[in-house]
Amino acid sequence: MNGMANYLMKRFLSMALAMIGLTLIAFFLMRIMPGDPIEAYYQANHIPVTEEMLEQARQEQGLDKPLFTQYITWLGGVMTFDFGTSFMNGKSVSEELLAYFTVTIQLALVAFLFMLIICIPIGILSAIKQNSVFDHATRLTIFSVASMPSFWLGFVLIYVIAFKLDLLPLMGWGTPQTIILPALTLALGNIPFYIRMIRTSMIEQMKQPFVTFARARGISESVIIRKHIFKATLTPFVTSLAMTFGILIGGAAIVEMIFSIPGMGRYIVGAITARDYYVMQGFIMMIGFFFIIVNFLADLLCALIDPRIRLKENLS
């Protein structure tokens, strides 16, 4: 298990480094705003201000201090999960974000589930029945779905399923039925990539000697597919699934706008339009941290599934 400990240590260090870098980005990104954040906020919201009011606001927010001091103060806040207060309504950013985040996570998780349910069987089937009618039809479908923007797909789904066929509620949030369409919209954008990935890597694994050997031993085809081929496909799948979670949360912003879901994406788009910079900072920090941790966990999971990974990493 020494190899595992070594690998864990390395991954942990690079995770810590990424987190420090993230705080730098989140902090300095908001400083490239034209003018300063306070002025930008007032301008974006067409609130007439005098120089005195600006000066006072700057002092309250500590914007008149040197940049480095500001960074340290802000970092201290971040450590205790305090991202400051929103300009828009004076509430604590971290509390607001957390409340909206639970909604977005629910949406992303259901979308994730849809993705797995759709991708795994179709991917496996089109790999097994390579070059069949099913395979070609799948390829054509996913090629066109991959070209459609998710927000448009969302509107088409609303129009056809909710309006014309009247099967599901149009929009809104709260009941289990309302989550189906948004989650499906969110999932559809990521499905083409995964079906293609599962198919290619399964086909690749099928050519491996261990598959031929398993066949020679007389193991039934379904066991070979389940226990040998699919398990070997799992590693790249898990790594990119972690990546997808970030993409899903990003895509959620758009889906939430379409279906008027009170999630983080909608909240952040509002904050961006109003130029509420504490909210933007808090948002990017939270998503970044979440994403880094999910990636770290995915790497750990892969190292557990596939011992070759931790060996390779230690050798290099």
Added chain:
Amino acid sequence: MRINRSENSIEGEFVVRKKWAFYCSTFLVCLLFFMAVFGPWLMPNDPHVPNMAAKLQGFSAQYPLGTDHLGRCVLSRLIEGARVSLFVAFIVLAATLSISMIVGLTAGYAGGWIDLVLMRICDILLAIPNFIFALVIVGALGAGMKNLVIAIVVVVWVGFARVIRNMVISLKETNYVVYAKICGVPTWKIILRHIVPFVFPQMLLLKLIGLGSTILMISELSFLGLGITPPTAEWGMMISESKTYLMTKPELMIIPGVMISLTVLIFNAFGDSLRDVLDPKST
């Protein structure tokens, strides 16, 4: 290998079909460019002039694809959208290509701590999901075409710089580069003569394949009101403007969406078939 291929009729047919896919998609890409370049002459009406007397009209001779909620010609706005999307996509392509070339070549060729620092920066930038990062950058800079380009470039260059760096590292070990070094060829000349000509076409290919997703990103950000700003027409924005009329006049939403999908589809097909034609081994 050549003889083998012509003897094997199935594989031969496959190659021919791929050639045709390439010709067709190239033709369609050219058509898109034609539409973008000669847009002003193709538009039946001014895309910005509202005509409240003729709002939300159906298809007619004067307005071939009808009018939107302000009575502007949908077809003209569609053509302007093509101009905007392709223009932004190509600026993004040129900018990312040059930035990632510079960073990738420096990191790969210099190696050592320069490589370490640059790659750590890349790691950190990759830690934030693309779309969210672009969203926040536009948020910090404000909406508009220039800021949209900056945001997409900042987000996209990282991955490519990585690929270039890895390519350069393996190229550095090749005999001809080692030989050039021994002969005392200056570093800049080695890079320009022996490394860039190999890396550049492959990068261009990768970028062309990625054009579709760049166009998607432009329309997604514009849909959220954080990309192209009115009065300039953009497909994503047109869809967002048609939201209110979804139930009464779905064409307003369907037409720009079909346009985006077709454009992205054409570019994806073009990229895929270009790769197949240039490198038949990969499939």
